Amino acid sequence: MTASSTRRTTAAHSRLAAVGAIAVAGALLLTGCGDQTKDKNSSSVGNSAPLADKLPAQIRDKGTIKVGSDIAYAPVEFKDDSGKTVGIDPDLAAAMGKQLGVTFEFESGTFDALLTGLRSSRYDIAMSAMTDNKSRQEGIDPDTNKKVGEGVDFVDYLTAGVSIYTRKGDTQNITTWADLCGKKLAVQRGTVSEDLARAEAKKCPSGKTITLQRFDDNQQAQTRLRSGGADAVSADFPVAAYAVKTSGGGKDFELVGEQVEAAPYGIAVGKTNTQLRDALQAAMNAIIQNGEYQKILEKWGAQDGAVKESVINGGK
Known part of the structure; x- marks a missing residue:
């Protein structure tokens, strides 16, 4: 979301295609607010995981990546009628999971608490239509211009506007x-x-x-x-x-x-977790190259926001 310093605000997220295309698919304190439901259905890991060695050993051994996400932002991430987490982000995560040999577990929380949850290690990453921008990269409150955290790195994967x-x-x-x-x-x-x-x-x-x-x-x-x-x-x-x-x-x-x-959506990763960041970038670029990425965006009518390559911290 282009969230305040975040660009799901600070969304940077401006954006994608026309309404008809979308139709194809049908404060800063972590207080525990929001639905903290876990959804383990988001990715399916196959026998072949060509990029598994790029992951930190701890995550590779665990076999899961815990994802903080505001799962109420259709069509990017939301609950379907059966209660399953679906949307652009869960589908991309599932495709990356095949490359990395892990399952992405989505856990719902309020959007403005996701980066706090990431800093406190509640989540390994935050993936929630979050706009990559300098304020978030540097941990700056956009209203006060004061430092409120160490900031995060972003693995960019889509372009959207407000x-x-x-x-x-x-x-x-x-x-x-x-x-x-x-x-x-x-x-x-x-x-x-x-x-x-x-x-x-x-x-x-x-x-x-x-x-x-x-x-x-x-x-x-x-x-x-x-x-x-x-x-x-x-x-x-x-x-x-x-x-x-x-x-x-x-x-x-x-x-x-x-x-x-218009700005990039990014997967937020802690500044010190560079190995995980680089593994996610490699996985995203792999699904861009093999065509899965384009198919997922077309499924949800978001193809006009496609990028040709995932970059780190491309937001301004």
């Missing part, structure tokens, strides 16, 4: 971020959407600022918009487009304006 959507037929004349002045905007806490809204609010004329409503997940923001409690929602484009296409059978919401802040 979009705004409103109730269908009730756009409130919103077409740009400047049009949000005087309006109520719902966002997921800790995302790039929140960062952008705070920055835009500082530009608004006196007495006409943006009323920012922050929620633990994007579904809550959608509920507020649907009920009339907000004028608009901002989220990463793949998520916004998916919501517009699927909510109420496509009758609830509509996209307004253009995507902004």
Whole structure:
């Protein structure tokens, strides 16, 4: 998510293809908030794992990589009707697992606590539509510009942007971020959407600022918009487009304006865990080269955000 320094905010995540394409697929303290459910179905390990030797011995011996993720961000990661974790990230993780000989276990938590969980070793990695940006790389709070942690490294794997959507037929004349002045905007806490809204609010004329409503997940923001409690929602484009296409059978919401802040999604890894970082990069590049990556993105309508190569810390 383009989350606040994060770019699922600071999403950097701007983005992918058109709504029709998406339709193909159907604070900083770790307080234990959010659903901490583990899902061990996310990857299937085969007999042949050509990149297993690249992993740290501890993880290779354990056979699992614990993934912190906000599993409420369709189509990137979400629970299907059976309760299974599905989406772009779980499918990519499963494909990488075949290369590395391990299973990726997704554990759900609130987005703004994922990096704290990574620093405390609750997770081995965070994979959650997280925008790779300098603030996150350096552990800087984007609001205060103060150091709040050691930062993380990112293994980049997708490009996305930030979009705004409103109730269908009730756009409130919103077409740009400047049009949000005087309006109520719902966002997921800790995302790039929140960062952008705070920055835009500082530009608004006196007495006409943006009323920012922050929620633990994007579904809550959608509920507020649907009920009339907000004028608009901002989220990463793949998520916004998916919501517009699927909510109420496509009758609830509509996209307004253009995507902004296009940036890479990255898998977050601790600064000192360079061997794991490099193994993940090698696995991602392997599935890009063998075609699995493209098939997964096409499955979820996200092919327009495809990258030709995974890089480390490509976010600006």
